[in-house]
Amino acid sequence: MFKIHSIIKQIFVGLNPDFDFLKRLFVLSFLLNGNLIFAQIPNPSNLVGSYQFSGNANDSSGSGNNGVIFGSPSLTADRFNNTNSAYSFDGNDYFYFGNSMSYQINNIFSISLWLNQTSSSQTDLIGLGYQQCGSSAGPIIRAGQTMNFNRCNAGFDTTDNTSNDGNWHQFVFVYDGSSRKIYRDGTLLNNLNGGGIFSVNTYGLVLGKAWKNYSAGNYYQGKADDLNIWNVALSANEVSQLYSYENSSPTSNSAPTNITLSSTSVNENASTGTTVGGLTTTDGDNGDSFTYTLVSGTGDTDNASFSISGANLLTNTALDYETKSSYNIRVQTSDGTDSYQEAFTI
Numbered sequence: 001m002f003k004i005h006s007i008i009k010q011i012f013v014g015l016n017p018d019f020d021f022l023k024r025l026f027v028l029s030f031l032l033n034g035n036l037i038f039a040q041i042p043n044p045s046n047l048v049g050s051y052q053f054s055g056n057a058n059d060s061s062g063s064g065n066n067g068v069i070f071g072s073p074s075l076t077a078d079r080f081n082n083t084n085s086a087y088s089f090d091g092n093d094y095f096y097f098g099n100s101m102s103y104q105i106n107n108i109f110s111i112s113l114w115l116n117q118t119s120s121s122q123t124d125l126i127g128l129g130y131q132q133c134g135s136s137a138g139p140i141i142r143a144g145q146t147m148n149f150n151r152c153n154a155g156f157d158t159t160d161n162t163s164n165d166g167n168w169h170q171f172v173f174v175y176d177g178s179s180r181k182i183y184r185d186g187t188l189l190n191n192l193n194g195g196g197i198f199s200v201n202t203y204g205l206v207l208g209k210a211w212k213n214y215s216a217g218n219y220y221q222g223k224a225d226d227l228n229i230w231n232v233a234l235s236a237n238e239v240s241q242l243y244s245y246e247n248s249s250p251t252s253n254s255a256p257t258n259i260t261l262s263s264t265s266v267n268e269n270a271s272t273g274t275t276v277g278g279l280t281t282t283d284g285d286n287g288d289s290f291t292y293t294l295v296s297g298t299g300d301t302d303n304a305s306f307s308i309s310g311a312n313l314l315t316n317t318a319l320d321y322e323t324k325s326s327y328n329i330r331v332q333t334s335d336g337t338d339s340y341q342e343a344f345t346i
Helices: 004-012 020-028 101-105 236-246
Strands: 047-051 068-070 074-076 086-090 094-096 109-116 123-128 140-143 148-150 169-175 179-184 187-193 205-207 221-230 258-261 275-282 291-294 306-309 312-315 328-334 339-345
Touching: 047 101, 109 123, 109 236, 169 236, 179 236, 205 221, 258 328, 258 339, 275 328, 291 306
Parallel strands: none
Antiparallel strands: 047 221, 068 094, 074 086, 086 221, 094 205, 109 169, 109 221, 123 140, 123 205, 140 148, 169 179, 179 187, 258 275, 275 312, 291 328, 306 312, 328 339
16 A cells, blocks of 8 residues: 555655645645545636745746735745745735636635734735625625624624634635635634625735725735635535645655665675675655665776665675775665765775
8 A cells, every 4th residue: 555655755756836736735635544535625727826925926826817916025934934935914015816816716716825913903814806885795804813704894703713823824715605604724613604695806816905996994914825716615624625735744855865885895706696785875754765776977987896686785796806906886875756876995
């Protein structure tokens, strides 16, 4: 049975850090208990915007809804303490992701993002669509001690009042055409059936303040990261799995840093296939397995006189000390992702 961490490592190797985030998300949605299962997280084709905020507000969903930054939000560390991988808003900043997004949502949507905030009073976090009352009202989301999912002041707040504790939390806001839900860290905080429908038109999503056509308001103060906008209503199962995925520290690989050969001498005229010594690798990852090969490069003069079987260096011919007193070889170790080479004298 495949181990999940092995599959993850293979999936992640060589992928572009922006667009391929979505491929990772989709593929990882198939992984559970080492088996391939039906995906619960929606297909990436349902994303109309995805933003990792790793130094910019570019859209990695493939929809082309890149953000324009207004004001001077500062880059900060994300929930995994990666530098310059989230944005901090000081009450004068916002992002706008373009008008075309409004036509891709079709009045059913889910918005997920991570927040770190300490403000006790609610500030305007997200506006979507057009600001007006009546049948064309777009949603507004406010953040603070409690979270608010509103429509022309016909919204509702979470009863929990600990969303501003200064820690990173994932929030998901879901609208299915008639009801609204607010989730925090994969758990439903509150839901409202009815209460007025939303209509998303004219303007796309704004992060950091109210609707694009609304000049007043109370700009968001706090940190934000990993914003995703879907044109479907996520189920509770999908929200839970999305949280589990996004709350896991990204898998990274430590490259090998050294090769040790247990012995660098062998009796002369020993038969072909005699073991010279065992090979071991220094690597920061626990549980890695290694493949050893003789490779070309500095110090490879006598590679042909040796072979490697598993983790053992073997003679490939009878070695005569009087003819040649030392032999130079070059060995490579690989953990399946990264490699390291070292020269030895036998």
